[in-house]
Amino acid sequence: xxxxxxxxxxxxxxxxxxxxxxxxxxxxxxxxxxxxxxxxxxxxxxxxxxxxxxxxxxxxxxxxxxxxxxxxxxxxxxxxxxxxxxxxxxxxxxxxxxxxxxxxxxxxxxxxxxxxxxxxxxxxxxxxxxxxxxxxxxxxxxxxxxxxxxxxxxxxxxxxxxxxxxxxxxxxxxxxxxxxxxxxxxxxxxxxxxxxxxxxxxxxxxxxxxxxxxxxxxxxxxxxxxxxxxxxxxxxxxxxxxxxxxxxxxxxxxxxxxxxxxxxxxxxxxxxxxxxxxxxxxxxxxxxxxxxxxxxxxxxxxxxxxxxxxxxxxxxxxxxxxxxxxxxxxxxxxxxxxxxxxxxxxxxxxxxxxxxxxxxxxxxxxxxxxxxxxxxxxxxxxx
Numbered sequence: 001x002x003x004x005x006x007x008x009x010x011x012x013x014x015x016x017x018x019x020x021x022x023x024x025x026x027x028x029x030x031x032x033x034x035x036x037x038x039x040x041x042x043x044x045x046x047x048x049x050x051x052x053x054x055x056x057x058x059x060x061x062x063x064x065x066x067x068x069x070x071x072x073x074x075x076x077x078x079x080x081x082x083x084x085x086x087x088x089x090x091x092x093x094x095x096x097x098x099x100x101x102x103x104x105x106x107x108x109x110x111x112x113x114x115x116x117x118x119x120x121x122x123x124x125x126x127x128x129x130x131x132x133x134x135x136x137x138x139x140x141x142x143x144x145x146x147x148x149x150x151x152x153x154x155x156x157x158x159x160x161x162x163x164x165x166x167x168x169x170x171x172x173x174x175x176x177x178x179x180x181x182x183x184x185x186x187x188x189x190x191x192x193x194x195x196x197x198x199x200x201x202x203x204x205x206x207x208x209x210x211x212x213x214x215x216x217x218x219x220x221x222x223x224x225x226x227x228x229x230x231x232x233x234x235x236x237x238x239x240x241x242x243x244x245x246x247x248x249x250x251x252x253x254x255x256x257x258x259x260x261x262x263x264x265x266x267x268x269x270x271x272x273x274x275x276x277x278x279x280x281x282x283x284x285x286x287x288x289x290x291x292x293x294x295x296x297x298x299x300x301x302x303x304x305x306x307x308x309x310x311x312x313x314x315x316x317x318x319x320x321x322x323x324x325x326x327x328x329x330x331x332x333x334x335x336x337x338x339x340x341x342x343x344x345x346x347x348x349x350x351x352x353x354x355x356x357x358x359x360x361x362x363x364x365x366x367x368x369x370x371x372x373x374x375x376x377x378x379x380x381x382x383x
Contacts, residue, residue: 022153029146036139040078041116044133047080048121080133081109082121108134187225194218226279235277235358242274242281242313242380243267243306249282250304253289261293264303272308274380280354284363287347288317288376295321295374308382315378316366323370332365355380 079093091099098104112118112132119131135143198214247267254263285304292302300320307314324332335349355363355378366377 025149026146029142029149033139033142036142037116037135040133040136040139044078044080044116044119044131048119048131077136077138078133079108079112079136080131081105081112082129082131083109084129085127108132183228187221187228191218191221191225194221223279223282235280237275237277237359239273240276240278241271242276243270243272245276245278245281246285246304246306246315249285250289253286257293258298260299261296262301264301266303266305268306268308272306272313272382274313274382275359277354277358280358284351284354284378285315285317287351288378291347292317292319292321292374292376295319295323297321300373311382313380313382315380316375317378318373318375320373323372324365324368324374325370326368329365329368333363 077093080091081094082090082092084090089102089105091105094105094108109132112134115134116132119133120127121129121131194214195218198211198218201211201214247265250263250265257263289302289304296302296319301318302320303316303318305314305316305318307316333348333352335346352363355361359380361378361380363376363378366375368374
């Protein structure tokens with residue numbers, strides 16, 4: 001208990017620390033962006049002052065000094081448009097071909113207004129021109145840096161989450177595998193004893209029909225034991241007639257189910273060879289049929305249809321139960337998912353594992369309608 005609490009505390013510390021670090025990085029990036037933007041504005045103001053110095057004299061041969069000229073030449077990155085009082089426009093660091101279009105320049109002016117406040121170039125309280133400027137390429141790149149950082153953090157968190165989830169699923173699989181093998185081991189001991197007692201009963205004056213029924217149940221227990229013992233290990237697949245195996249599994253459940261259920265089976269008369277593990281495949285059929293019976297609450301129509309298309313075999317199991325919402329088509333195969341009050345949510349997840357992991361097939365909800373029923377389909381490849 002203490003270990004679990006400490007582990008949860010460590011997780012929360014990591015989450016909070018990560019949030020604080022991310023917040024500090026984003027805040028520092030924002031601060032740097034604003035400082036850089038303020039520095040660019042200061043450069044643009046200096047550029048406007050240099051322009052004003054240029055306009056102080058109408059004598060082109062007058063000596064205005066080197067500083068204004070150096071300032072005017074220093075801007076090689078920030079795009080800008082200077083609009084004079086007569087409406088004429090001069091531009092710098094803008095594509096020359098595009099700048100030939102006056103409408104393009106007008107759109108740029110509107111864009112620059114949104115990015116930075118225009119600077120008025122005045123001389124003797126008279127506005128000589130207005131300077132519109134945009135963000136430099138470096139500033140634009142810096143603007144998207146927080147988004148790139150957030151994307152990297154999101155991808156890192158996603159990788160960490162999927163790694164944690166896969167590790168957790170692996171641990172769960174180990175747990176279920178261990179429980180299955182232990183269950184098989186525990187059943188094996190009393191099962192051996194039952195076999196011995198059956199042999200003793202055969203020597204006694206006991207109705208042979210009773211012994212036959214007991215032997216059927218013993219065979220059933222042996223099948224269950226074999227199923228549990230195969231969970232977690234690669235089962236042996238043999239070429240078998242899937243028609244016969246399916247018919248036997250379906251008939252077994254039919255004989256032991258409610259008489260209020262109308263069982264129907266549609267299968268070919270010929271053999272169809274498939275690489276199967278008989279115990280695990282029949283377990284899958286039983287799980288699907290039992291789920292269908294539960295969905296109908298022990299009353300309704302249940303149909304199994306086996307068909308072949310080229311080298312693929314399809315087994316459809318249909319019921320007239322309560323149906324499955326479309327959003328839950330994939331969820332029902334997840335371990336632990338159940339709508340039953342006393343269910344463990346393992347039947348369909350085991351069916352998926354048996355069909356997809358062990359038999360390289362597919363299992364899915366083919367169709368379902370709320371209040372009308374569901375059809376689950378198994379697809380297997382023929383030998």
